[in-house]
Amino acid sequence: MDKLETLTAFSALSQETRLDVFRLLIAAGDQGMLAGEIAQALDVRQNTMSANLSVLLAAGLVRKSREGRAIRYCANTEGLRGMLGFLLRDCCGGRPELCEPLIEDITCSC
Amino acid sequence: MDKLETLTAFSALSQETRLDVFRLLIAAGDQGMLAGEIAQALDVRQNTMSANLSVLLAAGLVRKSREGRAIRYCANTEGLRGMLGFLLRDCCGGRPELCEPLIEDITCSC
DNA sequence: CAAACAATTCAATAATTCATGATATATGGA
DNA sequence: TCCATATATCATGAATTATTGAATTGTTTG
Numbered sequence: 001m002d003k004l005e006t007l008t009a010f011s012a013l014s015q016e017t018r019l020d021v022f023r024l025l026i027a028a029g030d031q032g033m034l035a036g037e038i039a040q041a042l043d044v045r046q047n048t049m050s051a052n053l054s055v056l057l058a059a060g061l062v063r064k065s066r067e068g069r070a071i072r073y074c075a076n077t078e079g080l081r082g083m084l085g086f087l088l089r090d091c092c093g094g095r096p097e098l099c100e101p102l103i104e105d106i107t108c109s110c
Numbered sequence: 111m112d113k114l115e116t117l118t119a120f121s122a123l124s125q126e127t128r129l130d131v132f133r134l135l136i137a138a139g140d141q142g143m144l145a146g147e148i149a150q151a152l153d154v155r156q157n158t159m160s161a162n163l164s165v166l167l168a169a170g171l172v173r174k175s176r177e178g179r180a181i182r183y184c185a186n187t188e189g190l191r192g193m194l195g196f197l198l199r200d201c202c203g204g205r206p207e208l209c210e211p212l213i214e215d216i217t218c219s220c
Numbered sequence: 221c222a223a224a225c226a227a228t229t230c231a232a233t234a235a236t237t238c239a240t241g242a243t244a245t246a247t248g249g250a
Numbered sequence: 251t252c253c254a255t256a257t258a259t260c261a262t263g264a265a266t267t268a269t270t271g272a273a274t275t276g277t278t279t280g
Binding site for chain 2: 003006007010011013014015016019022023026027080084086087088089090091
């Protein structure tokens with residue numbers, strides 16, 4: 001993850017609806033949610049939600065897959081991990097081996 | 111850390127100069143850096159840097175302390191921790207005890 | 221193939237954010 | 251007190267971002 005990707009990810013999460021979506025998808029776990037379900041759960045219009053989901057997708061924070069005529073979205077913990085990795089890369093006096101294991105663990109494949 | 115604070119923190123880190131500053135301060139560790147040093151290191155005008163430092167301060171991501179006529183800024187890992195905590199609060203099917211220890215550890219008091 | 225449904229894209233407006241120049245505040249030293 | 255240094259604030263204009271209504275694409279069912 002480079003600086004631009006990290007900025008894009010932070011920018012994506014700095015908007016209320018998108019933060020709500022990401023947290024919802026984190027809570028939903030591996031099975032994710034359909035776009036329509038997400039819009040309904042958060043009481044946001046369909047096209048607004050679609051635009052916000054595209055932003056999260058472009059930021060690498062969610063993944064999508066078609067399911068019949070609906071589209072399923074899942075949180076992409078890989079993206080979150082990359083973001084934290086870039087942010088904290090030099091946090092231990094340039095010895096990343098001290099922090100990287102924690103960053104690996106935090107993204108909850110638990 | 112509530113939703114508004116989290117949004118403020120993400121917003122603060124979604125701007126290139128501020129992301130650079132935060133990473134610089136993370137790397138600088140406990141001793142932090144003077145406002146002028148930061149501006150010089152990143153080649154940013156004094157008033158622009160001051161405005162950006164205020165944003166980081168308001169977001170709880172840095173702390174400041176006066177030192178003679180200069181002002182020293184340090185990364186505030188507490189703020190980062192809160193942000194991640196809010197983001198991942200429900201990541202383990204509502205069993206925070208699975209993730210919170212990791213979130214505690216990640217902010218590198220190492 | 222046509223109708224219904226799910227989601228996306230487009231164009232336009234409204235709101236927010238950013239850097240800048242000028243000015244102001246605060247501290248230390250002569 | 252007067253000046254120099256270090257940082258912060260203010261007002262402005264330029265650029266970016268968000269939401270909306272309307273139109274469009276892709277999918278399933280009859």
